[in-house]
Amino acid sequence: xxxxxxxxxxxxxxxxxxxxxxxxxxxxxxxxxxxxxxxxxxxxxxxxxxxxxxxxxxxxxxxxxxxxxxxxxxxxxxxxxxxxxxxxxxxxxxxxxxxxxxxxxxxxxxxxxxxxxxxxxxxxxxxxxxxxxxxxxxxxxxxxxxxxxxxxxxxxxxxxxxxxxxxxxxxxxxxxxxxxxxxxxxxxxxxxxxxxxxxxxxxxxxxxxxxxxxxxxxxxxxxxxxxxxxxxxxxxxxxxxxxxxxxxxxxxxxxxxxxxxxxxxxxxxxxxxxxxxxxxxxxxxxxxxxxxxxxxxxxxxxxxxxxxxxxxxxxxxxxxxxxxxxxxxxxxxxxxxxxxxxxxxxxxxxxxxxxxxxxxxxxxxxxxxxxxxxxxxxxxxxxxxxxxxxxxxxxxxxxxxxxxxxxxxxxxxxxxxxxxxxxxxxxxxxxxxxxxxxxxxxxxxxxxxxxxxxxxxxxxxxxxxxxxxx
Amino acid sequence: xxxxxxxxxxxxxxxxxxxxxxxxxxxxxxxxxxxxxxxxxxxxxxxxxxxxxxxxxxxxxxxxxxxxxxxxxxxxxxxxxxxxxxxxxxxxxxxxxxxxxxxxxxxxxxxxxxxxxxxxxxxxxxxxxxxxxxxxxxxxxxxxxxxxxxxxxxxxxxxxxxxxxxxxxxxxxxxxxxxxxxxx
Ligand SMILES: Cc1cc2nc3c(=O)[nH]c(=O)nc-3n(C[C@H](O)[C@H](O)[C@H](O)COP(=O)(O)OP(=O)(O)OC[C@H]3O[C@@H](n4cnc5c(N)ncnc54)[C@H](O)[C@@H]3O)c2cc1C
Numbered sequence: 001x002x003x004x005x006x007x008x009x010x011x012x013x014x015x016x017x018x019x020x021x022x023x024x025x026x027x028x029x030x031x032x033x034x035x036x037x038x039x040x041x042x043x044x045x046x047x048x049x050x051x052x053x054x055x056x057x058x059x060x061x062x063x064x065x066x067x068x069x070x071x072x073x074x075x076x077x078x079x080x081x082x083x084x085x086x087x088x089x090x091x092x093x094x095x096x097x098x099x100x101x102x103x104x105x106x107x108x109x110x111x112x113x114x115x116x117x118x119x120x121x122x123x124x125x126x127x128x129x130x131x132x133x134x135x136x137x138x139x140x141x142x143x144x145x146x147x148x149x150x151x152x153x154x155x156x157x158x159x160x161x162x163x164x165x166x167x168x169x170x171x172x173x174x175x176x177x178x179x180x181x182x183x184x185x186x187x188x189x190x191x192x193x194x195x196x197x198x199x200x201x202x203x204x205x206x207x208x209x210x211x212x213x214x215x216x217x218x219x220x221x222x223x224x225x226x227x228x229x230x231x232x233x234x235x236x237x238x239x240x241x242x243x244x245x246x247x248x249x250x251x252x253x254x255x256x257x258x259x260x261x262x263x264x265x266x267x268x269x270x271x272x273x274x275x276x277x278x279x280x281x282x283x284x285x286x287x288x289x290x291x292x293x294x295x296x297x298x299x300x301x302x303x304x305x306x307x308x309x310x311x312x313x314x315x316x317x318x319x320x321x322x323x324x325x326x327x328x329x330x331x332x333x334x335x336x337x338x339x340x341x342x343x344x345x346x347x348x349x350x351x352x353x354x355x356x357x358x359x360x361x362x363x364x365x366x367x368x369x370x371x372x373x374x375x376x377x378x379x380x381x382x383x384x385x386x387x388x389x390x391x392x393x394x395x396x397x398x399x400x401x402x403x404x405x406x407x408x409x410x411x412x413x414x415x416x417x418x419x420x421x422x423x424x425x426x427x428x429x430x431x432x433x434x435x436x437x438x439x440x441x442x443x444x445x446x447x448x449x450x451x452x453x454x455x456x457x458x459x460x461x462x463x464x465x466x467x468x469x470x
Numbered sequence: 471x472x473x474x475x476x477x478x479x480x481x482x483x484x485x486x487x488x489x490x491x492x493x494x495x496x497x498x499x500x501x502x503x504x505x506x507x508x509x510x511x512x513x514x515x516x517x518x519x520x521x522x523x524x525x526x527x528x529x530x531x532x533x534x535x536x537x538x539x540x541x542x543x544x545x546x547x548x549x550x551x552x553x554x555x556x557x558x559x560x561x562x563x564x565x566x567x568x569x570x571x572x573x574x575x576x577x578x579x580x581x582x583x584x585x586x587x588x589x590x591x592x593x594x595x596x597x598x599x600x601x602x603x604x605x606x607x608x609x610x611x612x613x614x615x616x617x618x619x620x621x622x623x624x625x626x627x628x629x630x631x632x633x634x635x636x637x638x639x640x641x642x643x644x645x646x647x648x649x650x651x652x653x654x
Contacts, residue, residue, distance in 0.1 A: 041548075041615040043595060049617065126593075128548055128615055144550045144613055145573065145590055146638035162547070162617050175517040177567065182618035186569070187598050385524045385546040 008034045008461050011141045011151035013129045013388070015040035016048020018430035018446050019157030020110050021069055025454030027113035027120035032462060035121050037149065039141070041128040046110055049160050049184050051103030057212040058099045059318045061205065061236070062443065065093030067102065069109050071448050080105050094238060096318035131391040132426070139425050144387075153457050156415070156428045160377040160441075161384060166201055166341060173344035173371075178351055180372045183210055188372055195221045196369030199353055203227035203336060207374040208317055211334065212324050223334045224366045226355055230338030231312045234277075235322030242269060242278035248289040255294070255301045280313055284439075291438035296402055299438075303403065337364065344371070379434060380404045397426060401435025409436050413453045424460075429453050480508035482515055486535065489627075494537050497627055499560045503603055506562045506625055511599070516566070520621055522546055527614075538627040542566075543612075545620040550613035553588060553636045556604065557645070559626045563602040563612070568620030571595055572602040575609040575636065587641040609636060 010026060012019045015038050023038050038045070044052055060067060068076040081091045091097055114122045128144040138150045162182045165174050173179055180188045183206050192198065198214065200207045203225050211223055225232075245265050252258050262283070266276045283290070291299065302310075317325075328334035338358040345352040350369050357364060381389060381400045392398045396418035401408045407428055408416040415426045429449040433440045440446070480488075488505055510516075519530040519542040527549040533540045545568070553575055563570070572594050579587040588609055595615075596602055604610055614620040635644045 042617075128550065128613065130548065130550075144548075144615075145611065146553065148639070172517070175520040177512045185618045187567070190598070385522070386548040387550075388548065390524070 008032070009149070009151040010034060010036050010153045010155065010457060010461075011129075011139075011149075012036065012038045012155045012157055013141070014048075014157035014159055015045040015124075016157060016159045016430075017050065017106055017443065018048075018159060018450060019155065020046045020106050021447060021450035022155050022157065022429065022454050022457075023122060024069070024109050024113040025451050026457065027110075027117035027122060029454060029458060030117065030119040031458065033119050033121075034458075034461070035123065037123045037125055037141075037151065039125045039127055039129050039143070041126070043126060045124055045126075046107040047100075047103035051099050051106060053099050053103075053184070053209075054186070055209075055213045055216055056098050056100070057216045057321070057324070058209055059096040059320055060099055060102055061096070061316065061318055063094045063236075064091055064097050067097070067443055069106065069443070069447055071444075071451060077102075077105060080108060096236075096320055128387075130387040132388070132395075132397065134395075134397075151425075152461060153425050153427065155453065155457075156426065156432070157430060158388075158428070158432065160431055161386075162378060163202075163206075163373055163375045164378045164383070165373060166375060168341060168343070170343065173346055173351065176346055176351070178346065178370055180370065183372055183374045189213055189217060189219075192219065192370055193221070194219055196350075197222040197224060197367060199224045199226065199366060199368040199371045200374045201226055201341065201371065202374035202376065203230060203232050204311065204374070204376060205233055205315060205317060206376065208233065208321055208325060210372055210374055211328065212321055215324055215328070220333075221369075223328060224337060224353075224368060225334060226337040226339060226341060226353075228338065228340060228358065229308055230336045230358065231308065232325070232336065233312045233315060233317045235319055236316045237275060237277055237319070239275040239278040239281070242274055242282040244282050244285075245279075246283065246286065246290075248286050248293060251286075251290055251293070253293060253295065253298065255298050255306060258290070259306060276313070277316070287439045288437045288445075292436070299403060303405070337366075339364075377431070379406055379431065381407055381432075397423070403435050406434035406436070406440075407432040409433055411436075412456050413449065427453060427457070479510040480505070481510055482513055482533065482540075485509055485540075486533065489538055490535065494628065497537075497560070499562070499603055499605060502560060502562045502625060502627060503601055506564050506623070507599075507601055509564065509623065511564070511566045511623070516542060516623065520544055522619065527551070532623075534629055537629075538625055539629040541624045541626075543622045543624060545614035545622070547614055547617050547619070551611055553609060553611045553638060554633045554646075555607050555609045555636075556626065556630060557632055557634055558606050559628055559630050560606055561604040561624060561626045561630075563604070563625075564623045565596050565598055565600050565602075566621040566623055567598060568614065568618050568622075569595055569597045569616040570600075570602065570620055570622055571613045571615045573611045573613065575611065575638075577609070579641070581641065584643050585641045586636060586643050588636045588638055 023036050026036050068074050070076050081087045130144050131142040133140040140148050140150050142148050266279050269279045337355050339355045342354040342356050352365050352367050354363050354365050399408050399418045410422045413427045415423045430446050431441050522544045527545040530542045574591045575588040576591040577586045578589050632645050632647045635646050
């Protein structure tokens with residue numbers, strides 16, 4: 001009989017950091033023959049949006065010493081750096097390395113796991129997964145070129161989705177070539193005259209990426225930034241660790257009281273000469289627990305009122321990027337507007353953008369040659385038109401979490417169907433777990449999820465495979 | 471050097487005039503490509519036809535003459551066409567915004583006129599301003615495999631009435647009649 005029928009197949013859809021790391025763990029730790037098929041629609045595997053950037057000035061926002069792909073081997077990234085003659089001398093544990101270098105690291109991690117794997121076999125498929133069909137104990141993955149193949153388990157590592165266009169009454173400007181709806185487009189910054197003014201919508205990390213990329217290409221023109229609050233991410237600073245002041249048992253279960261406790265602690269810390277960053281960082285080990293023990297209404301309250309402040313303090317920017325932005329602000333090249341865009345008026349040479357200033361009725365008009373949407377990634381799965389998501393939705397195989405900021409998942413990463421039944425063969429990790437965990441998008445969280453998920457897959461399959469082989 | 475799309479201006483009207491000057495049997499695919507590559511992609515008429523659809527890519531007829539059809543196609547990430555050929559028409563496609571994946575297929579086994587087995591031969595990614603040139607019987611598939619929305623402009627000469635669709639799983643070839651929506 002054909003031995004391949006008994007081969008266990010795991011399909012991983014998406015080869016960003018999440019999918020690639022699951023594949024690497026499976027290859028390293030397989031204790032029986034498994035076939036791993038990793039499907040990526042983009043021509044580059046292993047980088048995803050975050051580490052696929054072409055700009056040197058796009059730095060990691062976590063220092064090198066904390067960016068190992070493996071939670072149980074914290075020096076792994078630093079050791080890889082040492083093998084690179086161009087980096088070995090300049091990168092220290094506290095260096096913020098360009099993200100594109102990190103992308104090369106992830107690719108090496110996969111290649112090494114593949115080369116040394118005892119039982120695993122990896123197939124890289126450059127294609128788009130468009131549908132999943134259930135077929136008894138297996139599932140069939142369908143690709144856009146018509147091919148299909150069966151798998152015993154599927155990991156949806158779909159990652160980050162593009163931002164939605166900011167709501168506005170007259171949307172006609174959004175069809176203009178002067179408007180870039182997707183900030184990571186390879187064309188976001190092409191065809192801009194060096195002296196043209198540019199408007200960046202949003203003031204978070206994405207906006208900073210675009211601003212420093214403009215500098216990298218020698219842009220001289222004004223950079224306008226507009227967001228509701230006009231708040232920019234804070235820079236990193238090395239601090240001494242702050243002792244834990246909260247535990248999941250002692251923490252209040254409402255946002256208002258939690259906020260109050262943290263604020264008081266920050267005040268005390270500053271009075272003692274400590275930095276507020278250290279106080280926030282001390283919360284990191286329990287953030288997921290704090291989130292999970294909040295009632296749904298309190299989680300909503302957090303998203304509505306606190307999220308914006310949390311993000312600028314928690315997701316900080318590397319000192320190198322912060323310095324560049326400070327220079328732009330001081331020279332007046334960058335101007336930050338707190339407010340909302342009211343209207344666009346385009347003519348042959350540019351566009352006038354009317355901004356209503358926050359908490360006033362004043363409107364300011366800025367004239368620019370290009371407008372780039374730098375609002376954060378969209379995470380409401382009910383909105384996605386992607387064929388695969390539509391297919392999963394229409395079969396009831398997935399559902400959004402209660403806050404609609406990700407997918408509903410069980411603690412082991414298995415997806416919940418529309419009736420809340422835990423899937424036996426569909427799993428996810430990374431950004432789609434946001435509703436459940438809140439903190440789930442950065443490398444330090446995803447690397448743990450990838451290791452645990454690979455173990456979970458292997459355990460459930462080893463039972464399955466011994467059953468098939470006997 | 472990248473072409474500055476905002477200063478590249480052959481209006482739609484002038485494009486139509488140019489096309490009407492060339493007698494249909496003489497129209498070479500290179501000529502068509504040269505004209506399409508000069509079109510003003512920020513043209514307001516073109517922009518008015520940009521609209522996306524949830525189930526599949528949206529196809530809007532921009533202009534139909536006795537000699538050619540011009541269409542705007544709008545694609546959400548992940549959307550794609552069937553594997554098909556244009557049953558004798560020549561076609562030039564220009565990327566207006568986003569990245570287009572153009573795949574060419576080859577027949578590796580031909581059992582009959584209605585059963586041809588195809589497989590992927592090559593794949594190319596085309597970005598802003600670039601052209602995909604599809605000759606009379608080339609079998610191909612277009613897709614948006616990027617994360618951003620895609621808008622493409624297509625000219626077919628003569629106007630497309632039907633296409634042949636190839637099924638990679640059954641080998642079956644079907645002739646499919648095309649109808650376009652004219653509403654905005
Ligand atoms: C710009 C940016 C910078 C970041 N910087 C840092 C940082 O410095 N430090 C840090 O710790 N974290 C950072 N993060 C957070 C985190 O590392 C990323 O979010 C993480 O890389 C997510 O990886 P992912 O694989 O889940 O998603 P993605 O990287 O989005 O990868 C998903 C992949 O799936 C593919 N895909 C989707 N659907 C399909 C389909 N149907 N068929 C085939 N392929 C499909 C996509 O093409 C994509 O390549 C950053 C995030 C972003 C967006």
